[in-house]
Amino acid sequence: MAGFTFTLDLAPGYRLHDVLAFHRRDTEAVAEQVEAHRLRKGVMLDGVPVLLDVAFEGRFGSSRDSLGAPGRAVCTVHANGKLSAAVRRRVEVQAHDAILNILGLRIDPAPFCAFAADDALLGDLVRAQPGLLIVQSATVFEALTWAVIGQQINLSFAIALRRTLIQLAGRRHSSGSWCYPGPQDVAALELDALLARKFSRAKGETLLRLARLVDSGALDLALSPANSIEQISAALLAVKGIGPWTVNYGLLRGYGDADCSLHGDVAIRAALQALLNEEVKPDMARTEQLLARYAPHRTMAAAHLWASLHPLADKE
Known part of the structure; x- marks a missing residue:
C-alpha cells in the first residue's frame, strides 16, 4: 500500500467541531469515521481506493468564538496497491486537493466577515459565528x-x-x-x-x-x-x-466557488423568512434579489443562513 504524509497549518479560531459535525452526518459512518481530533475518509481517486487520515493537533475554540491557538492537521494518505510513478503523482495531487476540501480550507471566511459585519440583515449572524467555514466534498x-x-x-x-x-x-x-x-x-x-x-x-x-x-x-x-x-x-x-x-x-x-447564489434552496429561503420575521418564505426571485447584495461572497452568505437554522452547541 502506497502512502505519504503532509501537514497543513490551521489558523487560530479554526472551527474543528463544525468540520467534524459535517462529516459525522452519516451515523453509520460507512465512508467517514470521526473521532474527537481525527477524521478518516475513504474516496476513489484516479480509480484507486484511498483513505484520507487527518489527525488534528492543537487547541481549538468553541463554535461561537474565535478563540484557540494555531493548530495543524497531520494528513496521511493511504492508497491501495502498488502505484506507478504517474498514478502516484496524480493521486498525491488529488489527495491534497481533497483534504483542503474536506477541511473547509478553500474559502477564507475573513473577507465576508468584514464585508457583512455591519449588514442590517446578516450582521448579527456573522458576528455570532466568526470564522464559519464552507466544508466541501472530497471531489x-x-x-x-x-x-x-x-x-x-x-x-x-x-x-x-x-x-x-x-x-x-x-x-x-x-x-x-x-x-x-x-x-x-x-x-x-x-x-x-x-x-x-x-x-x-x-x-x-x-x-x-x-x-x-x-x-x-x-x-x-x-x-x-x-x-x-x-x-x-x-x-x-x-x-x-x-x-x-x-x-x-x-x-x-x-x-469552493465563492459566489454561488442558492436562491432556489428551501432552507435558505426559510432562514431569510425567520430573519425578516415574515409569515411566508420569500419566493425565488426575491431571494435572488436579497442575496445579490452579498456578491461576490454569496457562498458565505448561504453558509451563515444555513447555520442560523441549526446553531451548534459550544463544545471543545
Missing part, C-alpha cells in the same frame, strides 16, 4: 452526485440514499472503510439496482447519466484555462435532470 464528482441525491428530499433520506450509493458502487479500502465511488464506478451500475434501493427513477437516471458523461470524457469537470467555471456550469445545465440549484450547490461543495 467535484462527489459534490455533484450528492447534489443530485439531495434534490427535493429531506436530509436524513438523502444521507440514507448517499450511503446506499456508496455501498452499491463504492469499493472498500484495505482498512475496511468504504470509498466514495468515482464516475467509473457509478457508471457501471444498472438503474434497477438503484430503483430497488428507494431511488426514484428520475434521480437514478440523472445519477447514471451524469456518471457516464463524466466517465466517457464527454463532460469535463476539471477547471483549466480552456474550461472555465462558467463553461462547466453551462455543460452541467445541459444535462437532463440537472437544474440551477444542483449546479450552484455542486459549484459550492465541489469547487
